[in-house]
Amino acid sequence: MPKRKPAQKQVLTQKLRDPRLLQQIRDGPWDEALRAAATCDPKWRLEGQNSMYYAAARKDAKEAEQLCQYLFRRLHRAPSSQSDNWSQSPLFYAASQGHTELCRFFVNAFKTDIHQADEKGETALFVAIRKGHADTASFLLRCGASLGARNKRRQSPYSICSPEVLQVLASRVEDWKEQPHASGKRKRDECRAEGPETLKAWSCKRAKCHEEEPVVMQKDHETVTENDTHFVTNLHAACLGKVRQLEKSLIVDQANLFQNELWCQACRVKDYCDALGAFADDRIAVKVMKQIVTSTMNTRSIVLVAVDKATGHVVGYCHADTKKNDLLIAHLKVQFEHQGCGVGRLLVDATEAKAFQRGWEFDTASLFVLRENSVAVRRFTTMDFEIESETLDSLVCPLSRCYRMVRTVQKLRDASRQHIQQTTRTNGEKRDVETPINSVVG
Known part of the structure; x- marks a missing residue:
């Protein structure tokens, strides 16, 4: 097979790195989003964000999860970018949309740091609580996210929590609060919250x-x-x-x-x-x-x-x-x-x-x-x-x-x-x- 000329490579690269592909992944109809995910360069980053970020920000939870899993396979199951120009990972965008299962995918498959803070000093839990996604917040807490973490304005996820979200979290406290640590290795889905026992x-x-x-x-x-x-x-x-x-x-x-x-x-x-x-x-x-x-x-x-x-x-x-x-x-x-x-x-x-x-x-x-x-x-x-x-x-x-x-x-x-x-x-x-x-x- 004849080698492509430099000019041809440049044209192909431009096609694979077209910002419109990222927009289609996030906002386009499902069939267009799939084609864009298959076409774009999965490692290319625009303002520090690759296609995984745009897939995570898609409004439909199931579609977002399917796109992220597909892009993950295209990356040969290797972790992609975990920090964009705002020091956020794809987990932030999944949390912002309230995609709880996608958050689980990022935490388990990507090994995303649950405590990663962005340029404002905020974690993904801040985003989920500010957007009113109580289910996602409960999951992040179970993964070890902290209600006492402070941003650069000295606010915490707890202090900015709305009464409605706070009521839901209180009703589910047994699911996400620190559990007595049994001997042996932790299981994947075991609660990882730190609380009074860890402090003691x-x-x-x-x-x-x-x-x-x-x-x-x-x-x-x-x-x-x-x-x-x-x-x-x-x-x-x-x-x-x-x-x-x-x-x-x-x-x-x-x-x-x-x-x-x-x-x-x-x-x-x-x-x-x-x-x-x-x-x-x-x-x-x-x-x-x-x-x-x-x-x-x-x-x-x-x-x-x-x-x-x-x-x-x-x-x-x-x-x-x-x-x-x-x-x-x-x-x-x-x-x-x-x-x-x-x-x-x-x-x-x-x-x-x-x-x-x-x-x-x-x-x-x-x-x-x-x-x-x-x-x-x-x-x-x-x-x-x-x-x-x-x-x-x-x-x-x-x-x-x-x-x-x-x-x-x-x-x-x-x-x-x-x-x-x-x-x-x-x-x-x-x-x-x-x-x-x-x-x-x-």
């Missing part, structure tokens, strides 16, 4: 650097502040594992504030951590803290630990950063048994003193507290923090609905000076420890 297992898993409980000896030249029962000092490498466990318990404390909410039944650990300013991966979290400890440069972050004088054990920590003349208390966590003893105030005052010692310039100290954490708001108010603003947008993810509490530098200096001179309260004094005191950044 994550919090109980210790970082590799965490061995035995470290004992910290008090050294005058390293002590930042102290009272009769506790002292605050710099974070040492030996305490990284313990601080990581405290950080994990901080995340769980915040999650427990919403334990009766529907969205908690399908929310990934990563989404909790992303919203609350932490890392889900132990290795990354410990590495970041270790860099703060070992850095010889004047970093813009501080991590201090509170130590029980009686045992030498770390019982709390504070992580702060400086941004635009503000000392931002990113994380503050005190172990449950030591709450109500003034350890939280001691940590805040020590962090402020350490920041001044480093020569940081700031006019205020601030922190973010979840609106549901009323006890924390009350406690920080006693430390001279005042509510400056709050998140009022009802479409914002519940994990991002916070109060921003602020106190001025002068109040900080006065409070720090007075508190260091005070002794801790007696054991007989009443303590309110019903809800853990935490500060989190959303």
Whole structure:
């Protein structure tokens, strides 16, 4: 057979890559759509989208599924493009049309990432819920999609959910919520949702650097502040594992504030951590803290630990950063048994003193507290923090609905000076420890 001339090849390529073929696949009559699917180059992409995208966007569910399966065979069952110019996969277009079975095809045959986020930070679950496709949303949740994932506007699939779709999801919660994990390998159709059980297992898993409980000896030249029962000092490498466990318990404390909410039944650990300013991966979290400890440069972050004088054990920590003349208390966590003893105030005052010692310039100290954490708001108010603003947008993810509490530098200096001179309260004094005191950044 004679070889085609370059000009003939170019003409043929142009015919196979005609944008009108893609339009026929999506919008044309069924017979024209079939011919277009058989004619077009299945690997050719227009704005990052090949013919599979246009087939997935076809309105008729059965026709869309048949076209996608046919194109899949034309690709010799090899995965096609999973990301277009908007960072979306064909799954997004199937979810937008409410094609549940086609979504199943993409997840099982294409191994499409259910958590893939587009340029707006939204997953396919966002698209299905926004379009009102409750059946498709239920399927995606069963595949492991998260109701707590946040887009770039801090919205979540749950927060944008219409009452009608929410009612359907609530009625089917037993189908898509996290299931007790049986031993052995997961089956293909088994529910993959992450919920309270996964979060609990994550919090109980210790970082590799965490061995035995470290004992910290008090050294005058390293002590930042102290009272009769506790002292605050710099974070040492030996305490990284313990601080990581405290950080994990901080995340769980915040999650427990919403334990009766529907969205908690399908929310990934990563989404909790992303919203609350932490890392889900132990290795990354410990590495970041270790860099703060070992850095010889004047970093813009501080991590201090509170130590029980009686045992030498770390019982709390504070992580702060400086941004635009503000000392931002990113994380503050005190172990449950030591709450109500003034350890939280001691940590805040020590962090402020350490920041001044480093020569940081700031006019205020601030922190973010979840609106549901009323006890924390009350406690920080006693430390001279005042509510400056709050998140009022009802479409914002519940994990991002916070109060921003602020106190001025002068109040900080006065409070720090007075508190260091005070002794801790007696054991007989009443303590309110019903809800853990935490500060989190959303």
